[in-house]
Amino acid sequence: MDAKEFSAHIGYEFKKLQLCEAALTHPSAARHTGARPFERLEFIGDRALGLAVSHLLFNAFEDHNEGFLAHRVATLCSKKQLLKIGQHWQVKKYLYAIGLQTDSANAIADTVEAVLGAIYLDAGFNAVLNVVERFWATDIMTTSNDMDSKSRLQFLLQGKGYPAPSYKIVDKEGPDHSPTYVVEASAIGKKALGTSTTKKFAEQNAAALLLDQIDESKL
Template identity: 40%
Template structure:
């Protein structure tokens, strides 16, 4: 039988142990950890998620500008996108073990640990916002730097941009442009799987799947680059 989810002071203590931040407003913490699918919930974290996305973006952008003072915007932007994307936030949610503390539909939570899950990415953004509201920008910055700064330091190489690299590779030999089309969408609304094809005149199409249209397009572009020998299979799977 699973352990009962802690609430109140017990929840605040466990979250503080994992994040380094102790909440003063316990209702705010509860709201940040309540998904819209939670049964009988009177509030959820959607508004906090909206705010947290902006707070996270500001802090990560400031962090990168300080960490790479000589880098051009074109070199920083892909790093920024990689650090604030849903997959990164989901992984941080798993690292903190937020899935143990979330109020959400049981079916939603059962898939969260296996695949990260967008609901955990949303919860991480909501948590950033809750820390900001409860403790101010310095508290939010301390939390973000604790978990995101090591990831930025590990990103020695410019993060992969398969759609951009495919466009550049095609442009070297023709005026054709890659065309992306959704071939299918499966799964429930909270955890969809998109299948997208990319077509380029003179080449066979390639397909990719992902939890969003953008992710599926990137997977399709990566598959195209691997097939044509532009990328190694290892890079395409990264």
């Protein structure tokens, strides 16, 4: 187990490295190290993850109801999702356990929650939110075909560490009772124009066109 290397690997620098060490010490090995109980970190990490995902979804899906949001939270906090993140983090390489397969699905998923719990205790909710936004953003963006273009664009960019896109009305055509809006969406040096009879849908159209310009693999 190398907590410092793991910390660098996930892009979060712990102020108290012992918290990271505790999160990477499975209960099977904790009695040999005196580390802070793994299960307590897992418990608070589970709650912090749920709140962070809920926060991100609440802001992304402004027009969707509680049932829609609850379903997405369940998906994005599931063991399957945690296993995916844990594999990306290479948890099995860093997890210290005795008499346990460190690549087991349960061990990896539990460790991801414990790490998030450690981050929460180390620096608070905003630190957890930043980590979740970076590593869950693509899955939040693709978790449903119902996500609108503006939300998909924002999560794509912020998930890669870029600022959120900006929108501005550059033209308004037609009579006052039936105008057509032209909105410019811009991000990472690219721009696209969208038109519609409402500002909201003009922004969506501009975002969709901007998404078409962006090659995600090159971000």
